[in-house]
Amino acid sequence: MTPSHTSPVVVAGAGPVGMSTAIALALRGVDVIVVEPRTAGQPPSAKCNTVAARTMEIFRQFGVADAVRAAGLPDDYPTDTIYCTSISGPELTRLTMPARNEREKPGFLDSAWRTPEPMVRVSQLYLEPILFERLKRTPEITVLNETAVERYEQDAEGVTVHCRRQPDGEAFTIRTQYLVGCDGGRSPIRKAMGVKLVGDAELGRTRSTLIRAPGLKALFGKRRPAWMSWVVNDKVRGNVVAIDGRDTWLVHRSMPAGVSDYDALDFDQSIRDVLGVGQEFTWEVLNHEDWIGRRLVAERFRDGRVFIAGDAAHLWVPFAGYGMNAGIADGVNLAWTLAAAVNGWAEPAIVDAYEAERHPITEQVSKFAMRKVIENVEAMGKGNVPAALAAKGPVGMGLRALLGKKLYDINVPQFAPEGLNFGYFYDRSPIIAYDGEAPPTYTMGEITPSTVPGCRMPHFWLGERSVYDELDLDYTLVRFDPSVSVEPLVAAAAAAGLPLKVLDAPKPDLPKAFKTALLIVRHDQQVVWRGDAVPGAPGDLVQVLRGAMSAQPSQLVASTG
Incomplete structure (x- = not known):
């Protein structure tokens, strides 16, 4: 053909x-x-x-x-995550995050992240x-x-x-x-x-229903509304996601452990139990999907x-x-x-x-992600949830405070995952010139800024512009000391056809991370080489970055001081 x-x-x-x-x-x-x-x-x-x-x-x-x-979401709609007994019921804990018009205010879980784009x-x-x-x-x-x-x-x-x-x-x-x-x-x-x-073929089953429910936001009462509301009570477990902050909401309900028949979880009543409403509350189903977490x-x-x-x-x-x-x-x-x-x-x-x-x-x-599922299940228990969790008296308040503290500590890293965004590194790449220093470890929620080859170059500002805005679509040689000669490397790149932009920048106030005068950074902000001077065999480094040869650290590494 x-x-x-x-x-x-x-x-x-x-x-x-x-x-x-x-x-x-x-x-x-x-x-x-x-x-x-x-x-x-x-x-x-x-x-x-x-x-x-x-x-x-x-x-x-x-x-x-x-x-x-x-x-x-509207400009004034918060992106908080809450854990509660139902949308209309009492909260266990709250992870406070900004609405769009609050983004410039300090004090939120991701306010200090080094990025131009939260x-x-x-x-x-x-x-x-x-x-x-x-x-x-x-x-x-x-x-x-x-x-x-x-x-x-x-x-x-x-x-x-x-x-x-x-x-x-x-x-x-x-x-x-x-x-x-x-x-x-x-x-x-x-x-x-x-x-x-x-891997794991089945972690759990969920019923997910996209609904139009103009009355749902009012269920938060006088409280600050939430973007995501995790619900646990004696009838159902699930969560609700604000889609437009007004009328449209996504309602998830988890199937009980060991139950494979989705219809065993009543479609409408399970939604009412998540919301904490009676038969009088109405909604329109826009879409529905039963799915398996894997x-x-x-x-x-x-x-x-x-x-x-x-x-x-x-x-x-x-x-x-x-x-x-x-x-x-x-x-x-x-x-x-x-x-x-x-x-x-x-x-x-x-x-x-x-x-x-x-x-x-x-x-x-x-x-x-798997670990967070397990930690949340363990915190809330696999068995039946006591009805007293939603009670107004001291027993209910005590249970909510105890469980709420556990859920807060477990889920801050999930909903403010700085490490997951910026901490990962490439340690097996054929087109990165490693220098023998191990990259710092990271968790879901925490990172150590680093310029070890394979890591993401930490973000910094050049006046009002992000340094990332100045990176080439392929490779950029970032020079923090203009007295360092880079002509041999630039010439070797040009001879091989390798795109290499030279960017002169003041060294950021992160001395433990920015230890060298030179970095080569890719389009995706990953560092591929660093040194205080051009390596003795700049042509070899260029060939590594072109995918034409394997890195030989003794030839490619300059002194790091």
């Missing part, structure tokens, strides 16, 4: 991960075809409701951060249309809606992607250099790769010229949106290496870095 289309890269799936992958490629001048089974403008799921700070930094590169920040609580319902508009105004991107990828064949030169249009059933092919599967948890591409998901990671993310990212590569219980955000990080990481290969300044082997970097991080993140 003669190919109907050709493109350097094909992305299967136009969810947040697929669209981010395509935009990252297009930013680097690479033409992309995105194949998506849904119709254009079809409403997405509301399952993810957090855009992490690290993802917002990516959206800043895309030029959509302001639009994402402004979407969803995390945003916004539903996928609002995020996907923003990204889709970005796709539509990008000439390098072609979107084929109502079209499914059915299979692929690859050879030494490229991939033939077999597609089918859904309205008329017409089959056609696309010839491409690389195929990226961002096609969800049931990924046909992952299955065609023969790759298995390994912790599964694909054995590998690649088959030759074919790759998977996002839910196609990893599935886990959706605590605070880590799945979508990790998937976007996957896609942007992969897009950069594919663009480098397509544009010809790197060797094809640069794409080996994707799995070497992202697979270990995916495993770490999934275990972080």
Whole structure:
């Protein structure tokens, strides 16, 4: 069959991960075809409701951060998380986080984070249309809606992607250099790769219902309303997420342990029990999904010229949106290496870095999320919850205070995950020149700022601009001492065609982190080399960064003082 289309890269799936992958490629001048089974403008799921700070930094590169920040909740709606016996019932504890118009005020759990883009609580319902508009105004991107990828064949030169249009059933092919599967948890591409998901196949079952309930906000009474409300009482466990801060809410109800029949949990009464209302309270069901929480990671993310990212590569219980955000990080990481290969300044082997970097991080993140599930279950107990937990007297108050303290301490790291955003590092990458210093450990909630190769360069401001705004889309040589000569390295990069921008900047007031005069930093803020002088073999360093040779620390490391 003669190919109907050709493109350097094909992305299967136009969810947040697929669209981010395509935009990252297009930013680097690479033409992309995105194949998506849904119709254009079809409403997405509301399952993810957090855009992490690290993802917002990516959206800043895309030029959509302001639009994402402004979407969803009203300016004055708080992003607090509470634990309570029901929406109308007493609270156990509260994690106070800012509304949009409070973001500049100090004292919130993430106020001191080193980032130009704090995390945003916004539903996928609002995020996907923003990204889709970005796709539509990008000439390098072609979107084929109502079209499914059915299979692929690859050879030494490229991939033939077999597609089918859904309205008329017409089959056609696309010839491409690389195929990226961002096609969800049931990924046909992952299955065609023969790759298995390994881990925990079932952590729990949940009923999730998107409702329109104009009277729900009033259930908070005189209290400050919450973005997410975790509920535990003697009838049900679940949570409620504010989608628009007015009428639309997502109500999750957890199935009792060991119960597999979803209908064993009454659909309407379980919602009333979460809300703490009687038969008189009404709502409209907008959407519903029964689903299984999992912790599964694909054995590998690649088959030759074919790759998977996002839910196609990893599935886990959706605590605070880590799945979508990790998937976007996957896609942007992969897009950069594919663009480098397509544009010809790197060797094809640069794409080996994707799995070497992202697979270990995916495993770490999934275990972080898994651990929080276990800690919360243990804190609240696996058995029946006593009715006295919601009582007004001293017994109920004492129980709530005791459990509330445990839940607060457990969940601050989850809802203010500084470590998860900024602490991860790449320690197995073939395109990072390590210098022998171990990166600092991190937890879900805490980090130690570091410039050890493989770590994220800590953020700092250059006047009113973020240093990240000054980074090139590929590599940037950041020089903190203008007296240090960098000409040999710049010349070696130019000779090899390696994009390398030189940025002179004052050294930040973080002496334990910024110990050297020079850093080479990637588009994703990860440090790939550091030193006080250009290495003795600058050409070798350039070849490592191009994916053309393995790093030899004795040749690439200059004195760090």
